[in-house]
Amino acid sequence: MKKKVEGKQLLISEYLKIINGASFVEKWKVNDDVVFIEYFSSYRHYKDINKGSNITEEDFENYFNTGDKILKIVIGEPARIFREFSSVSAVIIKLQEISYYITRASLDSLTNLNISDLSTEDESWRNFANEHIYNKLNRQKLYSQINNFTSDLHLRISHNNLTLDQSLQVLNRKIEKGEARILNNGTIEFSTPGTFDEPDKKKSKYSLFFIQGVLRAAGEFLTKKVLDGSLLESIKDLFE
Template sequence: MRREIIDYLKFLMGAPFIKGYRLIGETHLHIQYYSEFEEFKSDHPMSEYTKEEFDQYFNENDTLKKLLVGESVRLLRQFSYLECVTIEIKSYDRVVVEVHSSRFILNKYFGFNIEDLSLGDNTWKSMFVDVYLADPAKRNELYEKIVCKFNQ
């Protein structure tokens, strides 16, 4: 795994609750989050994070969708060599939700290249955050485009 990705993962939304990650080949990043606080606490008994903090990410539908949609696209923007980002919320051995963000498909859907968006010139905010993350309808539309699996 590239050090730059490992370092960047620390800044993702819900980063403390990442269960694992791996790079498949050179272009596909797979990230797995916990979906149950009890499993997180079992694996990290000394952690000071509370169930309330955990629930802010994983038991509030809008926040969960922002995490899945926003962070997968943000990783594609940040690392132009990634072609795909999969984020999985996993409860023990059962996948609860999985999104699969393909650069090719998303660039086509957006009508621009994700990797061209920048914090410096504000295009990341104006063309993605304000349009797709701030607007619940657009966020839901994008979520439906990338979600692969959803089990309750």
């Protein structure tokens, strides 16, 4: 997976070496159009792997506790990856034992922008970064929105004791009947059959498509698994 920059090809493997907090990334993998990034969960774990590092525990703790760093990484790094690499459709970030799942479609929808069109050659990328990455209130709002769908879906799956595959099939049927839709903020809304129209169906199926795409990349073992954790943790298993 490459990005053309100033006459040369930039590999995503090279790009991931310069992301925010790159020194604290334990591992990363690319599976088709999905990028997984996992940061070290603790300073002890970091030192076990990087015995010669001069970084102190205070340095490690301060990095993630200062300036709302976690939210900046969760919002900013997927946006940068989507802008640089048009073939990437989803980014999964595991940071401090929490996994975050961000799709290109959801980020485009929530910001009303096409991330791929943003450029450093004009003010479009700077404007995006100032509004959504560096503005604390907007960053918090966007951070909350991109996690709503996952949390909502997981609660429904847990309540009904269904496998992930079964739950997605049920949701798809409800969307087709016009009795369910996925809102722009990621939540799932249910009503009586025929309530939601064709535009609602089309948009909801589009959102569902990206989730299913990640699951297809993971294989049958994941889609048929009964969830014992969050949807994000299960999707993360495809990289293990």
